[in-house]
Amino acid sequence: MRRLKDLNQEELCRIMGYAIELRNNGLSYTEISKAIAKNKNVKISKATVIRWCKEMHNPFNKIKRLNLSASPELAYIIGVYFGDASLSKRSNSIYRIRLKVVDKEFAEAFRDALIGIGLNPKLGFENDKNRSSRWYVEANSKSLYMFLNQPKEELFEVAKEYPREFLRGFFDSEGSVIWYEPRKSLVISAFNYDFDILNFCKELLQDFGIRSKIYLTKKRGMPIVIRGEQYYYNNNLYELRILRRKSVLKFYKEIKFTIFRKHQKLESALKLLGLIE
Incomplete structure (x- = not known):
C-alpha cells in the first residue's frame, strides 16, 4: 500500500478530491480513511482526512504545483533529461533535477524552461581542478522528479506534441x-x-x-x-x-x-x- 509521499502531483490532487467528495456524501473521517485504503490502495490517517476536509491543511503548500501539461518548455526539459540532466533523491526527501554543462547558454536555456513550468531554479558556476569548470542548474521538485521517473513511453507522448523543442x-x-x-x-x-x-x-x-x-x-x-x-x-x-x-x-x-x-x-x-x- 502506498503512502502520500509516494504519490505524484496529479494522484495527490485526486485523492484529496476523493476524500472531500466522500465527506460531502456523509461518510465519517474513519470511513473515508478506510475507503481510500480499499479503493485507492493509499494509506492515509484519519487526522489527515480531517485536516483536508476542514481545509486546515493543503498538501500543495509543501509541494509546489507545476504546469506538467504538454508544452514547449516541458518537451525541452524531457529532451535534456534523456541526455545530460540527472535526477536525485536525498535522504531528507529533497527531490532534485540538475544539469552541469560547459556552455552557459545551454544552462540558461534549461533554467528558462524550468521557470516556464513554474520552478525557481538556481544557476551557478563551479570551478573544478580535475575537469573543465562548468555551469550548473538545479531545482528541487518532487512533482517533476516523479513525472520524469515515469516510463519513457509516457514522456515520449509529451515530446510528440512539441518535437522540435x-x-x-x-x-x-x-x-x-x-x-x-x-x-x-x-x-x-x-x-x-x-x-x-x-x-x-x-x-x-x-x-x-x-x-x-x-x-x-x-x-x-x-x-x-x-x-x-x-x-x-x-x-x-x-x-x-x-x-x-x-x-x-x-x-x-x-x-x-x-x-x-x-x-x-x-x-x-x-x-x-x-x-x-
Whole structure:
C-alpha cells in the first residue's frame, strides 16, 4: 500500500478530491480513511482526512504545483533529461533535477524552461581542478522528479506534441557536429545507451524530412580509458548519425542548436559546402 509521499502531483490532487467528495456524501473521517485504503490502495490517517476536509491543511503548500501539461518548455526539459540532466533523491526527501554543462547558454536555456513550468531554479558556476569548470542548474521538485521517473513511453507522448523543442533539448545534450574539411564530410551525431530513445529521435527527425541512421558503436564489456584509468562499458553504446547533406541542412533550419559553438560549427561547415550563404 502506498503512502502520500509516494504519490505524484496529479494522484495527490485526486485523492484529496476523493476524500472531500466522500465527506460531502456523509461518510465519517474513519470511513473515508478506510475507503481510500480499499479503493485507492493509499494509506492515509484519519487526522489527515480531517485536516483536508476542514481545509486546515493543503498538501500543495509543501509541494509546489507545476504546469506538467504538454508544452514547449516541458518537451525541452524531457529532451535534456534523456541526455545530460540527472535526477536525485536525498535522504531528507529533497527531490532534485540538475544539469552541469560547459556552455552557459545551454544552462540558461534549461533554467528558462524550468521557470516556464513554474520552478525557481538556481544557476551557478563551479570551478573544478580535475575537469573543465562548468555551469550548473538545479531545482528541487518532487512533482517533476516523479513525472520524469515515469516510463519513457509516457514522456515520449509529451515530446510528440512539441518535437522540435524535444529534439533541440536532446541534441543540445548529446549532439555534436563532425566536420572533416579535406573530405567535405559533415555529420550531426548523438550518442546514447538507450536504443529506444535514439530510435524515437529518429522517428521524430523523419517527420521533419531529416533522415538518420543508428549504429552500435561500443559493445557492453569493451574497455575504455578515462583519465588514465581503464574501465569497461556496462551497456551497449549507440550512435545516431545524420549523414545526408540535405538532412543536415534541414536540421540546421528546423531544429537548431541552442549551444553557440555547435551552431557556429555547423553553420561554418554549411557555408564552406555552399549550402547557405
